[in-house]
Amino acid sequence: MDIQVADSLLGTLVDGRYRIRGRVARGGMATVYTATDERLERTVALKIIHPAQARDPQFLERFTDEAKTIARLTHPNVVAVYDQGHHNGLPYLVMEYVRGHTLRDVLAQRRRLNPGEALAILEQMLAAIFGAHRAGLVHRDVKPENVLVAEAPSGGPGNLVDSVVKVADFGLARAVEASATDADGGQLMATVAYVAPELVTEGRADPRSDVYSAGIVLFEMLTGRVPYDGAQPVEVAWQHVDRDVPAPSSLVPGIPPVVDELVARATRRDPQSRPTDAGAFLSEVQNARDDLGAANANTAVLRQVSPRTEVIPRISATTAEPARPSWARLPGQAEPPAPSGRRRAPEPAYDDYDDDGPDRRGSAIGDRYRMVMAHPNGRMAVAAAIVVIGLVAAIGGWWFGMGRYTVAPQLTAMTKAAAQEQATRGGFTVTFGPGRYDEKIDKDVVLTQDPPAAGRILKGGKITLVLSLGAERYTVPDVTGMTLDLATVQLEDAKLQVTKGPDRYDDNLPKGVVIAVDPPVGTETKPGDKATVFVSKGKAPLTVPRVVGKNVNEARNELIGLGLEPLIAYKASDQPRDTVTKQTPEDGAGVEKGAKVELEVSEGPPQVVVPRLIGLPCQQAVQQLQGMNLQANPQLNPNGTVFAQNPNENTPVAPQSQVVLYCQ
Template identity: 70%
Template structure:
């Protein structure tokens, strides 16, 4: 018994009636306790749903309890010796619970953990009772949806004695429980696969639907595990295991255990066909096939003679001459059959006189036919004709009506349709899937596989590729880092915190930018780096436009900022600040650079030559070109000197002095 002191339910009284005595097991949906019904003084089992299976925040406890109660009523009406009985239901601390029959024994999972695998007679004996229980549920319109060894209880045989798997009582539990939980989860977050992936039917994976044939498939996987000691598929992730049920046929048990007879391969193969329509219609139909298989194995064993070692005080020791499998019991316990005896072969009635007459007539006809050459020739001809008909029929049904499936994988949809049309095949499309290597709208897989046998003019199911799965980077700029991180993680992306930067607009802790940028198409699992704001910087940039360069340098030096200077042509005076970046009022940290645009001053023009010209004429010429002119000495004389000199480049409007003699 798995009990823990930390379990607060141990020793508690539920509904004023059920005293919890110990914890039996903990599963994916519920925990099972052994309790005493103090009102009726009997031992019961109580199954309490985990809080994670009925969270109020998602879909409301009230709605789940109502649905759970409806399922409990349905299960309680299901009365069968191989079904764990349900006595009561209710809620404790807001969580639904079931009060059930307490079965003294072990789960089939415990048996397999101890034995690894069972011999065929043991496996069929357990499967027969398990299917009897599921068949009763199917007749009542109830589908189990989660058939697995953990839900199959193997109790002690009613007759007592040693623990014998062939004579043990098998009971199935948890009818309708998976449906109650799953129906509520669908309302909250869409379809969810609640079945155990090792036993899940293909249609539950691809379409989310279940009917009696879904239980047939799971029962077939359980039988496979009992015979071989393992489930047919495994993988690193549950989704990988689930899709193997869709894409692959369950192997024959004899491929893992060569000693198993072919009748068991056929039985498992029929139960686990991927197409639900090709399986037995319900558990009752599969039960009939299991009982026939048990009869066949029993008849095979009944023709084997067991030679025992003979020893006594006088006789010599005889050596055994052969070893055979365990002989099947002559008769099954009464509780191991369906009430109506489904699947039992009718006994042949005793012959009556009319049979004797018929036998005598046939014997006489044979004598007359074989008594003459013509009769013998007619019989030989009939045998040849019947042989030819049988051969042709066998060829047609075994080979002639089949052909090989064409190679359609990796073709585009249009190419595949054209290729299928040439062979006369009909195409059906399964749900498309993403693939990293196969381009969009190309064939990812086909069923039947290339070169496999298929009926002429039959149907081929294609799965098209959606191409590599990509999604745009969500717009999280302007959101708090924690919210942005949650949104990106929910989208299937990996979040990394990048550098922090000061920003005048966004407060500290808000996302400034993403890398890759918002809207970029990326694969799931891509790393997205977030740049986060540190808030406004501590130093405010002053206004420097219009100031002289030297003045601007002094202001920046006092603030601990570094000027970065560049010059450009301008009509403004030389060294006047024309522009700055960052703009005035922006926040920066100490040591930040401030870019300054500085005027080179107006474009320079050459001073014309006026030496040798009369002073008055020279003055008119210079002032006519925009140079203010000053005359020295004799204003009526001739120019002997000029400053600036001739052809000297100077800014427009530069004063010129001429000396006249």
């Protein structure tokens, strides 16, 4: 079983003041921890940006501006900033710690809220955002992840109407006057599920953009889902431009019309038709709450996966559809041409008839008909006209019934590119419906088509294709350092079934936080796969002593005296025999009583076999022994010939042992 590496910052003292206790969340730009301010003895939230972002001077400037921005917003519904600094080269913010959950967590648990709860939360959200609007700031990223719901001071668990709501993460906020001249490289930074249409088409935002996003959040609180979905972020973004947000009551029957109207007012595609800022929208919400009273909505059954903030490319004007309203077209895009057609023929005039009334006109027509039929050529003309009319009717009937139709080509099981090419070759246009996951069909292969293969279709008509999204897979998120409850929410969002494994001691992580998950972080899993989380019991009660370098008997006695069980294994080593060369776990590690400590003990240096030296010149024998890491001790005549030796040949001895040579 793989055990992931723990967060090295847990337990760290930052700036000599803030002791990091646990990790709350990890985002694309920074990680948020809980910490204790040891100077004021209070719990705070510590936001430290990632090293990759620290290398970007522009981001560091934005991060510094974020601290100054939020510090200006002294509002009870805005998360306060207390301090700012750097730790190991990484900037950090010290913020107010809100005891509760994000609105995303609430929706994950409750699925959806009744209108009374939703409007109560929205009212406090708008109060916070209006405080920013009055300061000349635009949030730009209003979404459930940035809304914190604290415990209700006057109610028990689940009482959302009286809960305290705070808006966080004004990191994307910009001054209104600065956003009016912003030209930041053609990229859009926002969460596409909540992005206002003008941010997609023009890349600009004003207070009405925050009103739009707040309206989408209200829609999600009421229905349990966001209004638009798509395979790619850009597809979702353009739906905000091209489509009106549906009424919440169309998805959840019973929602009052006054609430539908609030959503419709806030999410108008034309910014001019929305409330001018969060304060104006707040007034409408308060009036709606007065009308609504304390009515509750039914329990929801839908669930929305938390979206991520995406950076998507600005779409060029040539890709926009010509039917967009003027406010939604990109700069330079021309008005669509007015429809052209034949001039309608004028109504037949009745100047040839008497103008005495309908009876007189009818009589004149009858007289003329009788005159024509009285002539033989007239009767033939009438007969020919009837035949012609019949032929025209028959041909027209055939055309409208069969002639203008053909059969749809076979496109299923083709790749996206091949299906488009085949359809274009046949003169058809192709559109794509929402993709579907499939365990057996590769991604971007056509699953179904409408109309089906060989089905009747207008010549040059439209074929809708549904592409495979491939096998549905999710990546195990990094939940190390989180509480068990928060880790469970994130793992369940990844479609995993969570089980709790046995608690373990850990030298680095405090008691009660997750230290490992199986499968490991980053593993791809199927929906419904099981994930086991292991929670820290804190540091173990016993500390392993250092016994490396000691004699094995001394090390054994020391470990047994502490209540530990030594396991000894001899291995070859240059160290003297019976010397401990390695221990597992290492010294300083925390273990329980009775834990096993593995010791590697030296067998001593490898021995050398003494060769036969008798009959060799004494000096030659000396050189041979020195080359074998042995010491030679010649006796009698050093310049003579060896006639005896000690130890005898083939005797194993330790390196540097002395061999006596008797020479004559």
